[in-house]
Amino acid sequence: MSLRIFEGFRFTYRTTPIHRMDPRPKFLIALTIFTLSLIFMNIMILLLLLIGQLPLVYISKSVRRWLNSVKGGAALAALIFIMNFLTGSTLVFSLTMTLRFLVLVSAFSLFFMTTSPDDLGLVLEKAKLPYELSFTFTTAVRLVPTMALEAQTIIDAQRSRGLELDRGNLLVRVKKYIPILIPLIVSAIRRSMELAEALESRAFGAVKSRESLVILKMKPSDYAISLIAVAILIAGVYVQLSIPIPSLDTGIRMPTLWSL
Amino acid sequence: MIEVSNLHFSYDSKEVLHNIDLKISDGEFVAIMGENGAGKTTLVKHFNGLLKPTKGEVVVDGVSTRDSSVARLSRNVGLVFQNPDHQLFSETVSQEVAFSMRNFGYPEETIRKRVNFILETLDLSSYTESSPFMLSGGERKRVALASILVSDPKHVILDEPTIGQDYQQKDKLRNFIVQMNSQGRTVVIVTHDVEFIVECRPRIILLSKGSIIADDSYDRILSDSELIERASLTTPQIGKLMWSLRDLNFDPKVLDIYRAKAILEEMMGKVVPQDL
Numbered sequence: 001m002s003l004r005i006f007e008g009f010r011f012t013y014r015t016t017p018i019h020r021m022d023p024r025p026k027f028l029i030a031l032t033i034f035t036l037s038l039i040f041m042n043i044m045i046l047l048l049l050l051i052g053q054l055p056l057v058y059i060s061k062s063v064r065r066w067l068n069s070v071k072g073g074a075a076l077a078a079l080i081f082i083m084n085f086l087t088g089s090t091l092v093f094s095l096t097m098t099l100r101f102l103v104l105v106s107a108f109s110l111f112f113m114t115t116s117p118d119d120l121g122l123v124l125e126k127a128k129l130p131y132e133l134s135f136t137f138t139t140a141v142r143l144v145p146t147m148a149l150e151a152q153t154i155i156d157a158q159r160s161r162g163l164e165l166d167r168g169n170l171l172v173r174v175k176k177y178i179p180i181l182i183p184l185i186v187s188a189i190r191r192s193m194e195l196a197e198a199l200e201s202r203a204f205g206a207v208k209s210r211e212s213l214v215i216l217k218m219k220p221s222d223y224a225i226s227l228i229a230v231a232i233l234i235a236g237v238y239v240q241l242s243i244p245i246p247s248l249d250t251g252i253r254m255p256t257l258w259s260l
Numbered sequence: 261m262i263e264v265s266n267l268h269f270s271y272d273s274k275e276v277l278h279n280i281d282l283k284i285s286d287g288e289f290v291a292i293m294g295e296n297g298a299g300k301t302t303l304v305k306h307f308n309g310l311l312k313p314t315k316g317e318v319v320v321d322g323v324s325t326r327d328s329s330v331a332r333l334s335r336n337v338g339l340v341f342q343n344p345d346h347q348l349f350s351e352t353v354s355q356e357v358a359f360s361m362r363n364f365g366y367p368e369e370t371i372r373k374r375v376n377f378i379l380e381t382l383d384l385s386s387y388t389e390s391s392p393f394m395l396s397g398g399e400r401k402r403v404a405l406a407s408i409l410v411s412d413p414k415h416v417i418l419d420e421p422t423i424g425q426d427y428q429q430k431d432k433l434r435n436f437i438v439q440m441n442s443q444g445r446t447v448v449i450v451t452h453d454v455e456f457i458v459e460c461r462p463r464i465i466l467l468s469k470g471s472i473i474a475d476d477s478y479d480r481i482l483s484d485s486e487l488i489e490r491a492s493l494t495t496p497q498i499g500k501l502m503w504s505l506r507d508l509n510f511d512p513k514v515l516d517i518y519r520a521k522a523i524l525e526e527m528m529g530k531v532v533p534q535d536l
Contacts, residue, residue, distance in 0.1 A: 156310050183348060186349075
């Protein structure tokens with residue numbers, strides 16, 4: 001079992017136009033893709049939403065890590081497909097749900113890969129969120145890949161003690177995750193307590209009004225991208241509400257016990 | 261026997277191990293040393309199949325790790341991880357220690373006997389019903405060690421076993437490891453602790469930037485200043501003392517405290533007290 005999916009959510013600094021972009025238009029792009037993937041149930045549109053992200057991934061020079069996150073999500077995507085198809089949904093519907101999941105993984109992977117947690121914190125502060133809350137959020141984002149690495153080490157340690165995660169029925173397999181989850185939770189609690197102590201010893205929260213060294217400033221290109229993202233979102237909502245899109249569903253489905 | 265031939269391992273297209281060739285015979289005592297990020301832990305994770313080679317082969321007791329599961333290999337290759345908190349989860353120390361034996365399908369009576377024996381051996385018998393989370397760092401480390409040794413693996417790999425141990429516990433650990441080795445078990449230690457290594461006197465495999473840069477006895481490697489520098493290690497205290505006295509004809513390659521004592525006795529013409 002690999003947790004490499006989380007690699008695709010870790011920010012790495014690169015000098016690409018996507019990395020240099022203000023975090024707000026990037027968030028708008030992610031939000032647009034998120035909303036469109038939820039309102040449309042057409043497989044071709046979802047495929048377009050996935051393919052449409054490829055140029056951005058290429059420009060951000062993150063193809064390998066993006067592929068890792070999509071590959072990492074493939075297992076869950078396969079589960080979504082199987083669960084839908086086996087429970088009586090049509091083939092096209094099952095594929096659509098799977099594709100929707102991959103579109104979401106891809107969009108947020110691209111956002112987190114190219115947006116520094118510090119920039120994210122600045123955006124939240126600009127949105128008048130209390131600093132304690134924005135700090136908690138950015139710390140959580142920052143710690144996701146670290147915890148994924150830790151989870152992988154725990155899995156390795158337990159496998160070295162003979163734990164076989166891929167054997168047994170579903171219930172047995174779920175129970176086998178207890179030796180993984182407990183050390184992970186204990187370690188997270190320990191880490192958070194140590195972090196709290198380290199923060200307090202560095203006078204965290206001592207000053208009520210904070211000044212930021214870096215101030216986010218939208219460039220004309222950022223405004224243009226934001227406008228395009230909002231326009232696509234509005235157009236998408238309009239199309240969904242007023243233009244009937246022909247369904248590609250051929251009705252092929254797996255015969256279930258209750259349909260026989 | 262553990263045989264590694266032409267092992268290459270890449271992580272995300274970055275090569276972490278490069279052309280590793282080595283043989284560790286049954287009953288041998290080996291230390292794998294090198295700077296941080298040299299690939300020591302990555303190498304030993306190949307011994308029980310947790311990692312599979314990108315190129316080359318690792319064969320343990322005649323079985324390629326590619327053809328066997330981690331669970332099967334772990335019966336013979338016990339790997340104790342560096343951080344005990346990465347494995348502790350049970351309510352009591354005895355349940356924690358019994359976990360691997362239950363996974364391997366041993367009968368309950370055998371498990372009970374083995375658990376009691378190993379807890380006694382590692383000075384943990386007074387904590388049998390305690391929660392492993394309530395123990396000190398050093399004690400948790402010994403619980404992790406016990407949980408691997410309980411199933412009596414033929415080859416034991418210890419990743420940084422001395423971290424977090426006080427001097428007395430380090431001494432006990434050394435005696436225990438030496439005893440395990442003298443009973444015929446292969447022992448592989450991954451460590452930076454040169455003083456501990458000098459006392460254990462193993463063969464050293466020195467790694468740097470993913471390649472083996474030396475494979476020799478502990479005294480030859482730890483008295484070679486160039487190798488020590490390349491692997492970001494340090495000369496043991498006795499070696500430093502002998503080096504600083506080299507103008508008085510002291511041999512700077514001496515690392516063993518008893519040999520140093522004999523040399524001092526000879527130089528001073530009198531017997532140095534036994535409790536040196």
